[in-house]
Amino acid sequence: MLDVDVTTEKDLDFEYESVQKYKKDFISTRRGIEKVIVAASRHVSPAPSIDSSASQDGAVKRNNKLPKIKLKKFGGKIKEWIGFWSQFRNINKDETLDPSHKFHYLLQAMGEGGKRDVV
Template sequence: MADEAKRRRTAAKGWATQSSKALATLLAEPTMTRLQLEDAIADFDRRLAALDDAQSIVELDIDDPDKLDEDIDAADAFRRQIRCTRVQATQKLEDMMHKAEQTGESTASASGSGDSVLNNIRLPRIELPKFSGDVLEWQSFWEQFEALVGVTNIPDVSKYGYLQSSLVGEAKRVIQGLTLTAANYHTACSVLKERFGKPERIIFAHIQALLNINLNTSTSRYIASLWKLQDQLNTHVRILEALGVEGDRYGVVLTPYPGGQMTKFW
């Protein structure tokens, strides 16, 4: 078992070394595109993750504490060596993205995708939405993120990077334990949808928001307060209708049982 684990680690080290060399070769290419760089980074991350897994298995088979320390030190030195190219690639990718933002290039043109006509169109830069964990904001956030990032043909590891940068507060903590790898992108999406995207939870949040709306009659801008109240009501009503809660059900929804328990209608 120990010999098999070491052979697996040796193979993983070989693949990681080859991926690091390929990344270094690509960085030296003057015609390198952003899409090529993102793909090479994603491949390196996969190889490094496989090496980490193989290293963990080897460590479990070492009983001698001194030999274990020696093995870990050697593994750490090798990992640091091959990651130097990854750091350079990350810096280069950030420079390319910054340049694309300054020139107003769209995601398609910056990554080298799309036809020749579309590549000549310069679209205004769109900021990625932020999501902090407020269920009321989930639907809007997710639809924007999918349109700006999710449907593009960039590697999943890059999509995950964009997703992480869009999350703050509670939402970011939910996926904190998932490392930045291509495989974890879909896992992170599933975790977020399970936590914040359940229709029944979204409906309940909007119902609570409707019940908590108050009109401030003490202000001198009474008319403005009425308009604000109307806007809030319309926003929640439209979202509820989009979720299948029609107007003829509002009477049941907004009428609490004695004792303050609200009717559960889903």
């Protein structure tokens, strides 16, 4: 707080600049928070599909049996990555799978060249 009797123009300029910096930081922080809120609202889990139903504990149960899909093996070559990830990301996104099961699927899908850095 400024003492009116001893306040100089330099003090007023300093206070003004401090307030302006505070306002700028506040607005910047607020925009950042708003971006995070908008991004988080886009990642809300979708409702169960028509051929799925939720049990009382909230778990989704599938009513149909899908054929097993054999995962492509990833051998560590960059050329193989897109094909591998296009299949594996469905496992990664599946919220009904335990993370340890997802990791087990990942290890099974790794070829010899891909395993050396994982385990």
